[in-house]
Amino acid sequence: MIPLPPTAPPGVACADALACDVACFPTSGAYLDLVRAWRDDGFEICVDLCGVDYLGHPGRVLPEGVVATRFEVVVNLLSVSSRRRVRVRVQAGDREPRVHSLFDLYPGTEAMEREAFDLFGILFDGHPDLTRILMPEDWEGHPLRKDYAVGRVPVQFKEAPGPR
Amino acid sequence: MSDVTHETTVRVAERVERLTAETSEGPQGLRERRSTGPDELGREVGAVLRGTGITLDPRDVDVERHDDETMIINMGPAHPATHGVLRLMLELDGEYVLRTKPVIGYLHTGMEKTGETLSYVQGATNVTRMDYLSPISNELGYCTAVETLLGVELPERAIWIRMMMAELNRMASHLVWMATNGMDLGSTSMMIYGFRERELILAFFEKTTGLRMNNNYVRPGGVAADLPDGWEDDVTVICDTILERTDEYDELLTGQPIFRGRMEGVAPISAEEAMALGVTGPILRSTGVAWDLRRTMPYLAYDQVDFDVIVGTYGDNFDRFAVRLNEIRESVRIVRQCVERMPGGDYRAQDAKVTPPPRARIDESMEALIHHFKLFTEGFQVPVGEAYTAIESPRGELGCYLVSDGGPHPFRMHVRAPSFANLQAVPLMMRGGMVSDAITVISSIDPILGEVDR
Amino acid sequence: MALEDLHHNFLTGRLEDMVRWARRASVWPATFGLACCAIEMMAAGAADYDLARYGMEVFRNSPRQADLMIVAGRVSQKMAPVLRQVYDQMMEPKWVISMGVCASSGGMFNNYAIVQGVDQVVPVDVYAPGCPPSPETLMHAIFTLHEKIRTGEVLQRRGGATPPAASSDGWTPVVPVAVRLGTPT
């Protein structure tokens, strides 16, 4: 486990994680500041950002003091200069999951946040263009949520009738 | 008379509107200039600069331009040069590209959702279809994550087999890239050569795994089958041939003035920009950053083999081409070492939890049969936890984030696809370039849409 | 007969057979690669398998110049309207090969994102099984199609059994609006 960077907001819970140097669990208020602190500490690349819907998984391990919510946003940062990896897991909320966007820190999260919005309905404050990215624009629902059935869906054509 | 013409025009206009309405994706596409703020107009430039604390230069944004001076054209999703079903919307000023927006999702397969319903053993079948040019890398990324969660130790032979297959696959993938890149530039013969050499590797894959593509060869706990008899000879022939042929490509392309003219200095990207955008793989290396997970965060036995990390200098199209061409040569080096040093022993972990009993035991013992049956119907259970592991696929960092709830299926399976992140560099690379270079830019990024959309 | 001054041989045949023979020997496919199968389709066109032997190496990029659409790969819900539009743009006579299990039936991806069988969107002539179908399988599908062309109707329109009726504005046929399933709650 590596220590938090000096500029990190106080009171962020940390834990060991598999194949990674440290996992941090900030509150959604401290999230942006924590990621900024890591970035200033030399983590140049945000390799991955994804959402997880924990509906129906009661037994996950979280450090003490972290209140589990249904949605979680998982960010994996990578430092090219010091060859380290850090994971940031932020609890995003239950009904209307919402966290701050990382776009200003890592522009490369633009598409990833759109994906998390598209598939989970997690809202990102400050994202410049929060639209669907993988599903058709007029799709209903967020397919990767646990309460969205896997099953087949009939073909959905656009409502505009074409000359066919 | 004039009435009729008017009516026809209206009708045609209506028809065009309907046609576009049918396939338009609304706000996912590029907006017209008049309804776009300056922030957005300069987003490709501004976004990258914001990270480094420099503010946007208004000259880069050219806000004073108007809609009637520019034109938005749509490329794809069924376009021969977009390598699949990528759709790009380009705003042009004459021949020059001002803004670009990739619209993706035309191959969204819901694999992450399907992955949640498949057991860990079946999971490899699913992920192998993501990046269809390097299926072995996908399986490897997924299986590494599963094994990290399980804590299974792999036998030496399995590790080396995996490494060899992954490198062979890297060659095949780069060869297809050379082929399609050649075709995009109008060098049709390169197309035929690239696929010809790839067939050699695929023939070996078919012999070993039973399938040409989508092999499902790497499984949690090892590989699906041992190498066939006489594999050393096959692999040596492949290495010799491909090494010889790369020299031919060098002659055919590297020194050719037309090819150089279209590649050199086109669409450069700097190391800072690439890292800010999350770009990895050959594109990052072409900017001079020697970041190759095989070397910097070794997995399998890459720390025991001898190879060079290829880097470029300018980060332009030509560098990306050169990096990939030379990576084929490095892969040949690694494969040769694998042939020399392939250890004996088991090709899968003899851990009764993840590995089915050998065929001979199934015939003799009832327990073995039941075990085999349970393993393939129910699957094995993975301890509660989450892990993110990454490997170097031919396109960059391929990560797999797995969450397990202790059951036989992953609770969440997310794949960090290198092409998905790399594609974000398109608007930046295209900005200010010619529209004819757009083709080479897309091809030099080497996006695999199956992986982008998953 | 006035054939005495003819100084070379000639063959007689039925016009229909001629047309079929000509069509069969030069089927031009449209490039409609979608996923993994498309790579095998390209491999089939490249050196080792060489589709040029059957007069079909010319993969046309414009649907207007093509008469065979090889749907190579999985068709997503987002792609379905595009696929249909490309099909509509192709000239008669036109044929469709559904390549791979994904295009034929959804394959292993029985989920929300994939159209479960491209025959819901366009009429299919030949289904090529496999995941991916090897180039040999694709070639077999092509031969099957050749056989179909050789024995088929010459004058039949293929783009739909009944041409759609014109609606009141004289242009748009009335098509049923797709039924949409919402998010299960």
Ligand code: SF4
């Ligand atoms: S049938 Fe198989 S190879 Fe073809 S697109 Fe589907 S998954 Fe890919």
